[in-house]
Amino acid sequence: MKSALVTGANKGIGFEVVKELVRNGFFVYLGSRKLENGMAAVNQLKTEGITNVEAILLDVTDEESVKAARASLGEKVKVLDVLVNNAGISGGFPQSALNATIDQFKTVYDTNVFGVVRVTQAFIDLLQQSNQPRIVNVSTAMASLSLAADPASGSYDHKLAVYQSSKSALNMYTINLAYELRNTAFKVNAVCPGYTQTDFTGHQGTSTPAEAGKRIAKYALIGPDGPTGKYVSEEYFPEPASCPW
Structure with missing residues (x-):
């Protein structure tokens, strides 16, 4: 049986991704x-008949927690087929480019960027054992430089200097990671779940968590002919190649 790790998965979009996988x-x-x-999330899943799941303690901002999670998972499996770096935070509001504090930037980047790097680097050896990692x-979509700079874009007047820049940095990390793994079986992509009705958005949005989880x-789950090194936002753009970064 293939195995997957989803970070920040006890609720919201990550919880739905777990279900889909x-x-x-x-x-x-x-x-x-x-x-x-x-564990509460796992118990809830089991009441829905979803049993092939196990909770693992993983704080992406804590180096020791990531190392411990890697050691724990390594005792259970020798191969990890999928890693979904879902854990993320908004950083609160407002987020002015002039007035946001350095601490705000550090806190958000520690989860949204550095956390992804920590987890990816810690689990890459298990992923490398997979035939289709x-x-x-x-x-x-708020991380798109093209949309953020376009006055005609619907997101032009919705600016969050800290959160948006952290996700733009994540997109660039994704490109670099996919490039380094380009001659392997890896597929590495950045995916926008859409404007989703979760705690993160105050339960506002145009997509349900279930729809976002499927995206x-x-x-x-893509096959060997699927894209890699792409930014995908299916709620806004039908084709990965046409999505503006």
Whole structure:
């Protein structure tokens, strides 16, 4: 049975990604920075008949926590087929380019950028043992430089200096990671789940968590002819190649 790790998966989009992967034949390790929250999520899934799942303590901002999670997972599996870097934070509001503090930037980047780097580097050896390894970094259309700079764009007047820049940095990391792995079986993509109704958005949005989970899982499940090194935002752009970064 193939295995997957989803970070920040005890609720919201990550929780739905777990469901989709289990339904597609995976055993999924549900990463949560508080183990009790992860275990509660697993218990909820089991009431829905989703049993191939296990909670794992994983705080992406804590180097020791990431190392411990890698050691723990390594005792359970020798191969990791999918990594979904879903854990992310908004950083609160407002987020002015002139007034946001350095601490705000550091806090958000520590989860949204450095956390992805920590987890990816820690688990890359297990992923390299897979025949079809997949890495999905959860991004956002708000990270698109093209859209953010276009007065005609619907997102032009919605600026979050800290959050948007962190996800733009994540997109660039994704490009570099995909490039380094270009001559391997890896597929590495940044995927926007859409404007999703979760705690993150105050339960506002145009997509349900279930719809968002399917968008993310789709790129964890792509075959050998699927894209790599792309930014995908299916709610806004139908083709990965046409999505503006």
